[in-house]
Amino acid sequence: MSAIAEPRRATLYRMVMDKHVCPFGLKAKDLLQRQGYTVDDRWLTTREETDNFKAKHGVKTTPQTFIAGKRIGGYADLRRHFGKSVADPKATTYKPVVALFAMTALMALAASQAVYGTPFTVRAGEWFIGFSIAVLALLKLQNVESFATMFLNYDLLAKRWVPYSYIYPFAEGLAGVLMIAGVLTSVSVPVALLIGTVGAVSVIKAVYIDRRELKCACVGGSSNVPLGFLSLTENLMMIAMSVWMGVAALGLVSVAHL
Known part of the structure; x- marks a missing residue:
């Protein structure tokens, strides 16, 4: 026994x-x-x-x-x-941005389901970008001073005019909320197009031309997200959404939501 x-x-x-x-x-x-x-x-x-x-x-x-x-x-x-992983608090990671985009995508699908009875609509795509922009702005607004300091490392306009680094989170938040509501296109489109274009050019120069290794201020000033592809995605989404809404406002396209 x-x-x-x-x-x-x-x-x-x-x-x-x-x-x-x-x-x-x-x-x-x-x-x-x-x-x-x-x-x-x-x-x-x-x-x-x-x-x-x-x-x-x-x-x-x-x-x-x-x-x-x-x-x-x-x-x-x-x-x-016990052989388990231990996170390095100083290590760079894309997890915050991936988690954010995953959640805003689910939010957009849920909103579309609630309003139209199906999650897969053109409006869901618009909401996804609007929600993403608004949440990214929210993260920056938690500590504007910290965001501005990190942002000044690479943004071309902010380097020339420092107040822009403080205005940016508010402008981004405004654009996101207006895009979600689908109102005041004459305000949201120019704002999103400006900050998206300047941001994209700044990231391309810093990362792909100057080959600098920086942290991105996209999810706030205390993040360890590396400046790179996903950082560029934030700006490209704003550009795409502003162009789409601008074209729609001019009546050049007519797309059903369902």
Whole structure:
């Protein structure tokens, strides 16, 4: 008769105070449990107790996990211990832009379904671009100062006229909202065409001519999105939408929404 395997155990020290519960401690406990460990969950309930624990073990942060008497470390160390990836907060990534475009596409399809009874309409395509432009503007407006600083690294017009870097998010937001509503084309088209064209030329020069490696301000000034193809896409969408709406306003095309 085979012996019953002993359950795997881990000891976790984490901060649990009246006004603060360490989120990384909760993550570490959840990860251990998902890996099949029984957790001896030990709380550090005061600042003094936490500081004493850090001094005793020579560590700078909590939580700290111990398995079989060996200190594994904090949450990131625990993930590495189990062979899981650990995100580098300084690494460049396109994920924010991909996630944004995916969500605005779903929003456009949902709006089309609600209004026309089918998700696949020309208006859904127009809404996708309008929603994308509006959400991109929203991300910039969260911290205009930070956006302007990053934007000045590559935008040709902003370098010549600094106030443009502060005006840009508001102008982009206005164009996006007007495009979604399908009103005041005489305002949205010129605004979108201007900022889209200047932006596209700026990205092409910085990335494809000067070969500079920069971060894009397209999703806000604190992002790690590299300046490149997806950054250019934002500007090309504004150009395409402004041309499409301008042509439609002149009556040169007549397209049914369904």
